[in-house]
Amino acid sequence: MERNTRQREVIKQVFExxxxxxNPLEILDLAKVSLSRVSVATVYRAIKELIEEKWLTPVKISGQPLYYERDRHHHHHHFYCESCCKVFEVEGCIPVKKLTPKGFSLESHDILLSGRCPACLKQ
Ligand SMILES: [Zn+2]
Ligand SMILES: [Zn+2]
Structure with a gap:
């Protein structure tokens, strides 16, 4: 039980x-820095619990494994780096209502920016 708590704390710190x-493999790699014994199963269990507690929420990037982020309930989008596969938060939005054809009711939208991040551009 105690070890479990420590692992969860480390995983939370990784997100902070x-x-x-x-994504789970990134979490595993980053958690390994502070935890000697951590497995993919542990990471998945922690993710499941943190989602139930509304601390984390899944991020769907088409064609990629699920990513997870802090559940902050604010409207935002993401940037996917095609070179290192890292995902970044993008603040703000665009006037999607203007794109909606006449007679249609807009219920939701999904915007993904992709390209290369500053670190990859430097290489
Ligand atoms: Zn990158
Ligand atoms: Zn938006």
Missing amino acids: SEARPL
Whole structure:
């Protein structure tokens, strides 16, 4: 039980320090820095619990495994780096209502920006 709590705390810290959506393998790699014994199963269990507690929420990037981010209930979008596969939060939105054809009722929208992040552009 105690080890479980420690692992969860480390996983939370990983999200706080990275401040971007992470997939389970990224979480595993980053958690390994502070935890000697951590498995993919542990990471998945922690993710499941943190989603139930509304601390994390899944981020769907088409064609990619699920990413997860802090559940902050604010409207935003994402940038996907095609080079390093990292996902970043993008603040703000565009006037999607203007794009909606006449006679249609807009219920939701999904915008994904993709390209290369600053770190990859430097290489
Ligand atoms: Zn990149
Ligand atoms: Zn939007």
